[in-house]
Amino acid sequence: MQNYQTLTAAFTWNMPARYNVAAACADDWARQEPDRICLIEDRGEAPARTLNYGALAASSRRFAAALAARGVRRGDRVAIVLPQSFQTVIAHLAVYRLGAIAVPLAMRFGPEALGFRLKAAGAKLAILHRDGLETFRRVEDALPELEGVIVVGADLDQGGDLLDFHRLIAESDGSVEDAATVPDDPALIIFTSGTTGPPKGALHGHRVVLGHLPGIRFHHESYPQPGDRIWTPSDWAWAGGLLNVLLPSLQLGVPVVFSAERFRAEEAYLLMARQKVKNAFLPATALRMLEAATNAEAVKGLRLRTIASAGESLPAATYDWARRALSITVNEFYGQTECNMVLGSSAAFGVSRAGAIGRPVPGHRVALLDEDGQEVSAGTPGTIAVRAPDPVMFLNYWQDAEATAARFSGDWLITGDQAVMDEDGYVAFVGRDDDIITSAGYRIGPGEVENCLLAHAAVKLVAVVGKPDPLRTEIVKAYVVLKDGWPASDALAGEIQRFVRTRLSAHEYPREIAFVDDMPLTTSGKIIRRVFRERAVAEVAEAFRG
Structure with missing residues (x-):
C-alpha cells in the first residue's frame, strides 16, 4: 500500500466531460451486474430487505418519467423529506436524471424549519413520508411555488390533492431521456446546519460525488475491499449521510446498510453484527454513546474493518477506547456543507494522531x-481555508451572491473554523470563530475544554460556551448531560471543575456548570452551541433584572 506522501504526490483529478450522479450510482452497475446488491434495510430480527442495482436503475427511471410528466424540468427544485429508505435513493436518482435539483430535508424538522427551507429553495415538488404530512400541512399555505406533493407510505385516494409514490412508479412507462449533464451542472442543495444563524442553501454540482471518492477511499483504507459493507446512523438529508456514505458507496459498488430506527447504542451493536458491517461512519457523539454502552457481549460478532468520524472533534479518550475495545483506529476527517471531506486521517496510510483531524486529503489544497x-x-492558530477550484466545493449559496462572495478571499474558501497545524502537517481543530470564548484576554476554543470534560467518568455529553461577565468579558460555562447512575449535585459540579482545572489551565476550566437532561442537536448530529449561548445571555439578563 502506498504511503501518504506517495499517494498525495501521484494524485490528479480527471473529470469526465459528461457526468450524471444517477448514471454513476445506478446505471453503470446495472449494466455490468444487475443483481448486485446496493441497499440493505435492517429490520431487527426480521430478515433484511435488499435492492439490487438493476431494480434501482429501473425504479429511478420510472419515477423520473413520472416527475417529468408532472412538469419537473431541468433546474427545478424537488424537496425530498424522507427517512433512510429505498424510496429516498430512488427519488434522488430520479431528480438527477432530469437535471433537476434535489433538496434533501430531515424528517425531524418542525414546521418553522421545514417551511423556511422549502420556501428558500423554491421547491416545485415535495416528496414526503406519511409521518411528515401533519408538519407539512402547517406550512403549505406559505409555499406559493409548490405545485405538488408526493407521499410515501400513505393510503391515498386517487382523487385527492396528494400523489402516491408507488402508484406513480407502477403507472410510469419509464420513457424518459437522462439530461446530458456535465460535472459543474447543479444537482443538489444542502442546507447548512444552522449553528450560526439562518441556514443557507449550499448548491452543489454533480461533481460533488466524484469529489468525495478520494476521501472515502482514504478514510476507509483502500475502500472498497472485498466484503465491504457500510452503515451510518447519520441522516441522508445531511452531507454526512448522503455524501460521506450513500452516494459515493453506490458509485463504488459497496452495499449500504440502513435502518428506519433512531440511533441507540445497544441496538447499533446488534445491527452492525447482524448485517456484517465492515465500514461505519459515526459522528463523535455516536461513538461516545457506543463507548458508554460497550461490553464484551456488545462487541461480540462485530466484523468492523474501518470507522470514520466527522462533524465534531473526536475526544482523545474515545479514540483510545476504539483502539482498545474495538481494535480499530478511528479515522477522523473534516469538512463543511460547503466543502466537505478535505482534511482527514487514515491509519493504513500512516496518517493518524489522537486529538488531530489529520492532514489534507489527497487532491485537496488546505491551509491555515x-x-x-x-x-x-506551524503552531500558530489560523482559519482553515480550501483552495478553489475543488470538486467538493459548493457552486454558490442558493440565490445569495453576497453570502457566497463573503466566503472567499481570493482563491481561498474561508471556512470560519479555527485550527492549529503542527510541523508534521497535522491539523488540530480549535473551534469556530463565533464559538471562541474571550476570557481575561485569553481566546479559548470550546473543543479542548469539551474533550477534557468528556474524559470525566460522569460526563456523557457536553457543550461549552462563553457567558458574558463584566470582569473577564466572558467566563467558560459548561452544560453537561450526565451518564446514568450519576446524580447531579453541587459536589459533583465542583469535582468536574477541579478535574478540568488540573488538566488544562486556570483560565480554561468552566467557572459554571449546569446539568441538563439532553442536548439540542442538528440533523447532522452536531450540538447546537447557539442554544446554550442564548441561554447564558438570558441568565445574565435575568440576574441583572433581579
Whole structure:
C-alpha cells in the first residue's frame, strides 16, 4: 500500500466531460451486474430487505418519467423529506436524471424549519413520508411555488390533492431521456446546519460525488475491499449521510446498510453484527454513546474493518477506547456543507494522531490563514481555508451572491473554523470563530475544554460556551448531560471543575456548570452551541433584572 506522501504526490483529478450522479450510482452497475446488491434495510430480527442495482436503475427511471410528466424540468427544485429508505435513493436518482435539483430535508424538522427551507429553495415538488404530512400541512399555505406533493407510505385516494409514490412508479412507462449533464451542472442543495444563524442553501454540482471518492477511499483504507459493507446512523438529508456514505458507496459498488430506527447504542451493536458491517461512519457523539454502552457481549460478532468520524472533534479518550475495545483506529476527517471531506486521517496510510483531524486529503489544497489571508506558521492558530477550484466545493449559496462572495478571499474558501497545524502537517481543530470564548484576554476554543470534560467518568455529553461577565468579558460555562447512575449535585459540579482545572489551565476550566437532561442537536448530529449561548445571555439578563 502506498504511503501518504506517495499517494498525495501521484494524485490528479480527471473529470469526465459528461457526468450524471444517477448514471454513476445506478446505471453503470446495472449494466455490468444487475443483481448486485446496493441497499440493505435492517429490520431487527426480521430478515433484511435488499435492492439490487438493476431494480434501482429501473425504479429511478420510472419515477423520473413520472416527475417529468408532472412538469419537473431541468433546474427545478424537488424537496425530498424522507427517512433512510429505498424510496429516498430512488427519488434522488430520479431528480438527477432530469437535471433537476434535489433538496434533501430531515424528517425531524418542525414546521418553522421545514417551511423556511422549502420556501428558500423554491421547491416545485415535495416528496414526503406519511409521518411528515401533519408538519407539512402547517406550512403549505406559505409555499406559493409548490405545485405538488408526493407521499410515501400513505393510503391515498386517487382523487385527492396528494400523489402516491408507488402508484406513480407502477403507472410510469419509464420513457424518459437522462439530461446530458456535465460535472459543474447543479444537482443538489444542502442546507447548512444552522449553528450560526439562518441556514443557507449550499448548491452543489454533480461533481460533488466524484469529489468525495478520494476521501472515502482514504478514510476507509483502500475502500472498497472485498466484503465491504457500510452503515451510518447519520441522516441522508445531511452531507454526512448522503455524501460521506450513500452516494459515493453506490458509485463504488459497496452495499449500504440502513435502518428506519433512531440511533441507540445497544441496538447499533446488534445491527452492525447482524448485517456484517465492515465500514461505519459515526459522528463523535455516536461513538461516545457506543463507548458508554460497550461490553464484551456488545462487541461480540462485530466484523468492523474501518470507522470514520466527522462533524465534531473526536475526544482523545474515545479514540483510545476504539483502539482498545474495538481494535480499530478511528479515522477522523473534516469538512463543511460547503466543502466537505478535505482534511482527514487514515491509519493504513500512516496518517493518524489522537486529538488531530489529520492532514489534507489527497487532491485537496488546505491551509491555515491569518486575518490578512496569509498562511500562518506551524503552531500558530489560523482559519482553515480550501483552495478553489475543488470538486467538493459548493457552486454558490442558493440565490445569495453576497453570502457566497463573503466566503472567499481570493482563491481561498474561508471556512470560519479555527485550527492549529503542527510541523508534521497535522491539523488540530480549535473551534469556530463565533464559538471562541474571550476570557481575561485569553481566546479559548470550546473543543479542548469539551474533550477534557468528556474524559470525566460522569460526563456523557457536553457543550461549552462563553457567558458574558463584566470582569473577564466572558467566563467558560459548561452544560453537561450526565451518564446514568450519576446524580447531579453541587459536589459533583465542583469535582468536574477541579478535574478540568488540573488538566488544562486556570483560565480554561468552566467557572459554571449546569446539568441538563439532553442536548439540542442538528440533523447532522452536531450540538447546537447557539442554544446554550442564548441561554447564558438570558441568565445574565435575568440576574441583572433581579
